[in-house]
Amino acid sequence: MEDVQESPATDEGEQRITGDKQLKTWLKQATKLPQSQRTKSIADTKGLYIRLHVSGSQDWLFRYTYGKPRVMLFGHYPEMSLPAARVEAAKARVLLDQGSDPADARRERVNDQLAKLKARENTVAFLTNEWLDADIRGVIASEKKVEATVRTYIIARVGARPANEFRSDELKKLLRWVREHAGPTVSNEVLRYVRRIYDQAARERVPGIDFNPTVGLRLKDAGGTEEPRERALTDKELVELFKAIRKSESFGRQNEISVHLILRVANRKMELLGAKWVEFDLDSGEWGQKIAEPAGKRVRTPRRKRRPVIPLPPTAIRLLKEQKILSCGSDYVFPARRISKKRRFPHVSPDTLNLALKNLAGKREPFTVHDLRRTSRTLLAKFGVIDDVAELSLGHTIKGTKGVYNVYKYFEERRAALMLLEQHYNNLLLAAGVALF
Numbered sequence: 001m002e003d004v005q006e007s008p009a010t011d012e013g014e015q016r017i018t019g020d021k022q023l024k025t026w027l028k029q030a031t032k033l034p035q036s037q038r039t040k041s042i043a044d045t046k047g048l049y050i051r052l053h054v055s056g057s058q059d060w061l062f063r064y065t066y067g068k069p070r071v072m073l074f075g076h077y078p079e080m081s082l083p084a085a086r087v088e089a090a091k092a093r094v095l096l097d098q099g100s101d102p103a104d105a106r107r108e109r110v111n112d113q114l115a116k117l118k119a120r121e122n123t124v125a126f127l128t129n130e131w132l133d134a135d136i137r138g139v140i141a142s143e144k145k146v147e148a149t150v151r152t153y154i155i156a157r158v159g160a161r162p163a164n165e166f167r168s169d170e171l172k173k174l175l176r177w178v179r180e181h182a183g184p185t186v187s188n189e190v191l192r193y194v195r196r197i198y199d200q201a202a203r204e205r206v207p208g209i210d211f212n213p214t215v216g217l218r219l220k221d222a223g224g225t226e227e228p229r230e231r232a233l234t235d236k237e238l239v240e241l242f243k244a245i246r247k248s249e250s251f252g253r254q255n256e257i258s259v260h261l262i263l264r265v266a267n268r269k270m271e272l273l274g275a276k277w278v279e280f281d282l283d284s285g286e287w288g289q290k291i292a293e294p295a296g297k298r299v300r301t302p303r304r305k306r307r308p309v310i311p312l313p314p315t316a317i318r319l320l321k322e323q324k325i326l327s328c329g330s331d332y333v334f335p336a337r338r339i340s341k342k343r344r345f346p347h348v349s350p351d352t353l354n355l356a357l358k359n360l361a362g363k364r365e366p367f368t369v370h371d372l373r374r375t376s377r378t379l380l381a382k383f384g385v386i387d388d389v390a391e392l393s394l395g396h397t398i399k400g401t402k403g404v405y406n407v408y409k410y411f412e413e414r415r416a417a418l419m420l421l422e423q424h425y426n427n428l429l430l431a432a433g434v435a436l437f
Helices: 020-032 082-097 102-121 124-136 143-158 168-182 184-203 235-247 253-265 269-273 314-326 350-361 369-382 387-393 400-405 411-432
Strands: 041-043 048-052 058-066 068-077
Touching: 020 048, 048 082, 058 082, 058 102, 068 082, 068 102, 082 102, 124 143, 124 184, 143 168, 143 184, 143 350, 168 184, 235 253, 235 350, 235 411, 253 269, 253 314, 253 350, 253 369, 253 411, 269 350, 314 411, 350 369, 369 387, 369 411, 387 411
Parallel strands: none
Antiparallel strands: 041 048, 048 058, 058 068
16 A cells, blocks of 8 residues: 555545446446546545546545545555455544554555565575575585585475474474484484574574574483594404405495595595595695695685695505596596486585495494594504694694694604504404405
């Protein structure tokens, strides 16, 4: 509804609306006449009338006095019927009796409806994608893992819900479902992600978002408090692992190569599985940013900092040269193994190695890919490698003031540390009776 800038009509000489049938007959006849012969309007009662515009539109108008004569547009006929127009006119007269301008009241109502409509357009999926763009994509190492989790357990399940209507009780139901289908760790992740999604919406002042459904929810409402893993494989378990890999008909050579590279270089899983060949100089035995483009968002180091170049031990170089052949000219060290339009990653999926190791475990105590890294870190401590060298070997940063002032990269010391791991794992391969090449 809006004000119409025209001279208010008067009742004098106007036809009167007696009913819907008479109104339709008048409009039909008036439309057929030349414009100069048309009756321009026909009145109802107490200020309501309908106007036939030169454009052919049929407008419900209401004339009234509020300080000065005014005319207000209600709507268009036949979208707004005669009874509906009379109801609107009755509401306007009530507001006039109360001393209010009905045009102002209508504008406020329309603006409120538009605000509510805008809030409903801000779905959970919309907020989630806004958060991914702001805090995840191109920012953190595990961006693809985070995005896969939120798409599977948030967007797919509740993404269509208006964000301003998604409440704590619904979130608790979602968290229970995730815990049952994906485990407590993923349920805790979903709770943390939803909290961050709504925090981002609050920072950006998204219309209609004036609450956070995670308020009052604790980890026990999701997956519960998680105890840090302390699993590191013993030498005996490593020997059994090497034997089982070689005996398996389904584990595959590329999975075997990735296991030995993670053990010998102590890198994170997706640093390796998402790596590109341009990052490596196999002739000098180095993997790192001084050679080519940064590993960037796969490497979990603070922005503006780069992980020191990684020295590659001889066996790792030989494994990578073999993988170079197996990658068949791909830009990625471990390219995706299936050609599909629906594939999520251009490189091997983050779940591939996890699933292969899980299937290999059988009755043995299960372990994760990250436990392999913990195993190498534990061995470095056992070999007497100093903490700074061991931590930098894993791609960690030196914490606190010490890390600010000590910028030495310990390259040769790290090479020596990784050679200790190299020799140890080669000895275990001999004990297992397994020839790696």
